[in-house]
């Protein structure tokens with residue numbers, strides 16, 4: 001029989017975070033002990049979904065809420081998101097809230113509905129790889145704007161301006177950012193809003209880590225300051241509410257309704273075509289957003305302590321440098337060794353030291369001189385992992401880049 005050929009558009013669809021795990025699994029099958037610091041899944045470490053959320057889902061399941069839900073999501077959850085938006089200073093209505101199978105599915109529906117082949121949506125580098133994958137999946141052209149390490153990994157508005165062309169349809173802003181943990185100030189957010197306004201672009205504000213913020217700083221919800229500019233805020237329970245396996249996310253359209261109404265309808269058409277998001281898990285959302293929030297304080301405390309350890313360790317080891325994360329649970333250290341292929345570099349760390357981190361180019365970063373480490377493990381494990389990474393680099397290269 002002839003070989004079945006996959007569609008061309010899948011060729012560039014990669015997801016570095018999980019692609020590397022294939023090699024880690026192979027080593028585990030040989031009996032090796034591997035420390036996975038590749039996936040941002042708090043439940044793999046010492047973080048547990050709040051019990052009142054589990055109870056709400058359990059109750060829904062026992063009440064046989066196990067059929068399909070409304071394609072947009074259940075009213076109770078959509079209304080809870082409206083109230084949450086109002087608390088954040090975002091004007092939202094139930095009709096503008098759509099639930100999805102995690103923010104991941106939301107990104108796919110949003111990109112599929114906006115981008116014709118050959119068009120582009122500006123995405124940050126470094127940035128979350130799903131955005132890159134989604135651009136390729138829908139035959140778009142990758143167009144990445146720089147976040148500047150020397151400026152605390154803040155987005156560079158001049159670079160955004162330079163990259164806009166006749167085929168640009170939107171701008172993605174991930175705040176706090178994955179992989180850098182950077183938290184964006186009002187000034188840069190206003191500048192991006194201004195650019196979007198000048199060029200008639202829609203903004204995608206991915207704020208999935210907005211409650212995991214360190215050092216007493218405040219997160220600024222982009223849609224609370226964007227006025228009439230059309231904006232889709234993405235959020236969910238995966239990270240703030242420690243339940244990534246439930247696959248519940250949502251998007252909220254705001255700004256001038258006239259400008260986004262046709263686009264929103266296209267997204268909703270796709271949503272109807274995929275029937276419904278996970279039904280019973282949606283019953284956790286009201287309880288998550290409006291029930292006890294104690295776990296957030298504890299999560300922030302633990303993540304900040306772990307952030308501090310990795311920040312100190314990676315800056316102590318010669319040849320490495322790390323900007324302090326202000327939110328989320330990642331570190332994106334740079335290194336100064338003559339590495340040509342950063343994927344080989346992290347595979348080397350994995351094979352020789354049993355620590356799995358992800359190469360920086362997997363986050364759209366162009367130079368092979370960074371990697372991302374998940375900072376959710378306990379302090380001792382993290383400290384040991386940093387030392388092993390340092391040992392590997394010194395054993396392998398002996399000296400730093402000139």
Ligand code: PLP
Nearest residue numbers: 040102103104128178236238249
């Ligand atoms: N957006 C960002 C910035 C992420 O880091 C992640 C997961 O790591 C997601 C979206 C995916 O979220 P979900 O679990 O809701 O699909």
